[in-house]
Amino acid sequence: MPGNGLGRRGLLKTGAAVGAATAVSVGTPAEAHTSADRNGRLALVNGRVHTMDRRNTVAEAVLIEDGVFVDVGRRVDTGGARVVDLRGRMVVPGLVEPHIHSVSLANRPGYHTILENTTSIREVQDALRARRRAGVPGGQWVTSMGGFHVNQWAEHRMPTLAELDAAVPDRPVLLYTRFTGPCATNTLGKAHFDAVDAGPKPHPAYVPVDTAADGAIAEGGFAGGASNSALYLLRTLQTYADKLRGAQDMMAYSVSVGLTSHLDQVLFPTPGPLSPTQVLSNLDHYRMYDALLDLHRQGKLVIRLQTNFLHNQADPNLPELKARLRNSFQFFGDDMMMTGSIGEWAAPLSAGAAWVEAQRLVAQAGWRNENSVQNLAGLTQVVEEWERVDAQYDITELRWMVHHVPQVTTDLLTRLRNMGCAVQMAGYRWVASGPDDTNVGPQFRTIVDHGIQVGLHGDGVHIAPLNPWPHIYYAVTGRNSFGAQVNAGQQLTRQEALRLFTIGNSWFLRMEDRIGSIEKGKLADAVVLDRDYFRVRDEDIRKIRADLTIVDGRVVHEGGRK
Structure with a gap:
């Protein structure tokens, strides 16, 4: 206009x-x-x-x-x-996201470039070129880490070294996908990695990046690898001023797509020194919010941010979780920035007795509890254990919730509802599904029609866009990046999807009386x-x-x- x-x-x-x-x-x-x-x-x-x-x-x-x-x-x-x-x-x-990892985006090394809205390698080049022209100092990296997937590009592949050179010839470039790569770099980036590989190991766990002639860097793993090493090298260059800039960039992008309130779920907390064994979402969970706290003190926070505490210990003694519940406050802060509660989980779902004990401890403390589930077996495990916990501590007023839920049954939904629990449906699966995939879920229509408290989230920024509109598009069309119908019969109306991303999602932040409408x-x-x-x-x-x-x-x- x-x-x-x-x-x-x-x-x-x-x-x-x-x-x-x-x-x-x-x-x-x-x-x-x-x-x-x-x-x-x-x-x-x-x-x-x-x-x-x-x-x-x-x-x-x-x-x-x-x-x-x-x-x-x-x-x-x-x-x-x-x-x-x-x-x-x-x-x-203002749109509300109840499951997002925006604090991780705020801590990305380099000058991060938003690629999650691009549809071709040419558009990727244009975005990288624009980022460089916006002012990237000499010697600094132009990066894009997470949020995009090769499926969204017409070519369905990563850009080559030559294509990245054509976009940014005078700054090193690194594109990094999902948690552990693979990556792509340009000539200057390859030269940097080759020089490090040729010298003494910068860390005992360092694996050579071994950049291919076309700029490709192999996917790593959760125990380390080539992509992890490339990420490690960039993180060692990052300063606190870089993190302040990254936090402001994250917020500016969020409000440009209308997303004004975040419930941040962290992921894989890793206190202590950097290591090449860490993945994209590893952060020091004692210091990851420093830049955003500083900006809040300066009156420069432009999104509402609620920050959960994720605990990833499989030790059945759960020392960290116990200390958290004794020494921290949930929902402490103000309407712009406050602590959340326990989430994305209190212990890994696969941690056996440690996971079971974690549920009991959170209920005993009277805290909100959240759990990510990836299949029907996981949802069944959560419901059965929460029923045992509820019989002992009464969790019906604590707003416990499950995320993702790609598969459900009406029986499990009813049992959750009877405990005052809620469901957050993930809209991100359209990103990674292939042209022939069908029924990748989740069961939007089934869940909404059931009547349980429900929300819709994107789970950005490691494996999916921060931008809520692609997730809303998927919820109302059921079509993936290839235009294939992958969620037949489970679509929502546009009104339903928008309500979920506004007043519906505000419930998960315990702010439905203050935001969302x-x-x-x-x-x-x-x-x-x-x-x-x-x-x-x-x-x-x-x-x-x-x-x-x-x-x-x-x-x-x-x-x-x-």
Whole structure:
């Protein structure tokens, strides 16, 4: 949408000068914002505001004051407000992600490039080229780690060294897929890895990267390997300033796609020094949030972030989990940044007696508990053990939940519901499924129709996009990256999918009374979409972006596409 020539700096100056209604159109890039922006009045008028309230009300105008929605209706009082003329644009609540690994994205080494929305190697080259031109200092790496899959590209393969050179000839490049590779690099990257391989081992666990002539680096494993070594070398170059920049980049991308609230699930906590045996999601779980905490103290946090505690010990004594439950607080913080609870799991599902004891300890402490399950056997194990725990401690008010659930039965869903537990359905499986795959699940329709508390998540950023719109597209079409129908009969309506990613998902953060819908008294998170979600073709759902994003009453994104 074309602007009227008033950038945000001009808008603020005009509003301060005249103290009356001042109009601005959507579309001008926004500056960085401070907590002071929360004060005052902001009005969105002449739009289609899908509130996601209980009646699915569609309003025309919204008034925000001091970070809260104070009026929603056909008209609002714009006196003294900064006014945004929506010109018929669609507005939705800020989207909510109850299962994401965005803190890991914030800690990526190099100058991370978003590739999860690209559809061909040419588009990959364009994205890398644009990242380089945006300002990558000499000697720094251009990277992209996680979020994309070769299936989404027309060529269904990784770019070659020559193709990466054509995009970025003057900076080293590394593309890294999923948890353990494989990787691809360019000429400068290959030269760096070859030089390290030719010298003394930088770490006892180091495996030579052994870059192929075409820039390919073999997939590693959870015990180490070539891709893990390449990742290790880049991590040793990373500074705290890099992490601050990465955290800001992560947040900027999130609000550009309308995602305003995250429940971060961490993954594979690894305290202590870096090692080539670590995978993409390994992080020091005592320090991984430092940059985001600093930005929050400075008033520069532009997403709501709830951070879970993941525990990966198979030791039946569970010393770390016991210390956590004794010495930490769940839901401690404020509406912008707070601790969560136990998740993505309290102990590995395969850990036998340790996993069983972990469930008991979390219930005894009265904490929220979450568990990822990958098949029907795993879901059955969780339900049966949780029933035993519930008989002893009563977990019905603790909001325990299971994630992914690719397979369900109505009996297991009923038993979960009877314990006050909930289900989060994963929309990410479309990314990795092949052209001939069928029934890769999950059973969206079966679960939603059952009546259990339910949410929809993407599980970005290691194996799937952070961007929620591809996941919503999959939920409503059942089509994978190849356009194949892989989830026949299990689709959701567009209204259902959007409700799940807004007011539905807010329940999992225990914030349904504060976020997830546009209603009087709720925190002012809203997104002006660049196209009408309810009217575009199915294929264009994945292309939806934010023209304007408001978090806590502040404009945190305006214009631009990624």
